[in-house]
Amino acid sequence: MNYNHEHKAERIGWIRAVVLGANDGIVSTASLIAGVAASQAVTDNLFVVGLAGLVAGAMSMAAGEYVSVSSQTDIERAELALEQNHIEENWELEVQELALIYRGRGLKPDLADQVARQLMAKDALGSHARDELGITDLAQGQPLQAALFSALSFSAGAALPLLTLLVVSGAMVVPAVAVVSLVALGTLGSVAAAVGGASKLKAAGRVLFWGTLAMVVSSGIGQLFHLSV
Numbered sequence: 001m002n003y004n005h006e007h008k009a010e011r012i013g014w015i016r017a018v019v020l021g022a023n024d025g026i027v028s029t030a031s032l033i034a035g036v037a038a039s040q041a042v043t044d045n046l047f048v049v050g051l052a053g054l055v056a057g058a059m060s061m062a063a064g065e066y067v068s069v070s071s072q073t074d075i076e077r078a079e080l081a082l083e084q085n086h087i088e089e090n091w092e093l094e095v096q097e098l099a100l101i102y103r104g105r106g107l108k109p110d111l112a113d114q115v116a117r118q119l120m121a122k123d124a125l126g127s128h129a130r131d132e133l134g135i136t137d138l139a140q141g142q143p144l145q146a147a148l149f150s151a152l153s154f155s156a157g158a159a160l161p162l163l164t165l166l167v168v169s170g171a172m173v174v175p176a177v178a179v180v181s182l183v184a185l186g187t188l189g190s191v192a193a194a195v196g197g198a199s200k201l202k203a204a205g206r207v208l209f210w211g212t213l214a215m216v217v218s219s220g221i222g223q224l225f226h227l228s229v
């Protein structure tokens with residue numbers, strides 16, 4: 001029997017971030033182009049509109065990711081500092097606290113006490129971070145890297161509908177952008193699912209549904225403005 005099965009959860013973290021960023025880029029840029037094209041407010045400069053959408057989206061992704069990762073890191077640092085204080089001032093109380101957690105998970109009181117003492121002897125803060133606070137990856141948050149990563153993946157996704165504009169024009173813009181975007185979304189969704197070991201069909205179906213909805217709503221609103229002008 002082979003117990004050497006591979007866990008995929010670790011790899012999924014950053015792949016998920018890249019796929020999410022690219023999805024965002026495709027859906028928002030394609031919807032923007034579809035909306036503006038349907039309104040016929042702009043016909044010559046659709047590319048500029050799309051490019052502005054790409055830049056705005058990438059910057060907003062970067063800012064959002066930076067703030068989110070930074071504040072998460074700040075919160076974890078503050079919690080760890082507090083925990084370190086407790087450990088220094090109240091060692092015995094912290095042993096009991098940890099032992100109580102292990103009893104809650106099913107260990108007998110004596111054993112829980114023993115486990116808590118041995119783990120704390122080796123790495124007091126680490127054992128509390130893991131089992132009490134649920135912080136497993138100490139100081140893993142890298143806000144700048146996360147910001148760059150999301151901005152790049154968003155831009156890569158947004159580039160697809162944008163490049164379509166270089167090839168087609170006029171009445172073909174909306175259908176072409178829609179087809180290119182949906183094919184890209186479906187491919188991305190099923191590749192991500194395959195890497196994560198999940199159902200490809202389900203993943204592609206989900207992302208296609210939301211992508212289609214976004215474009216239909218956007219072009220519907222654009223058409224509404226076109227009719228009312």
Ligand SMILES: [Zn+2]
Binds near residue numbers: 083086097
């Ligand atoms: Zn503690």
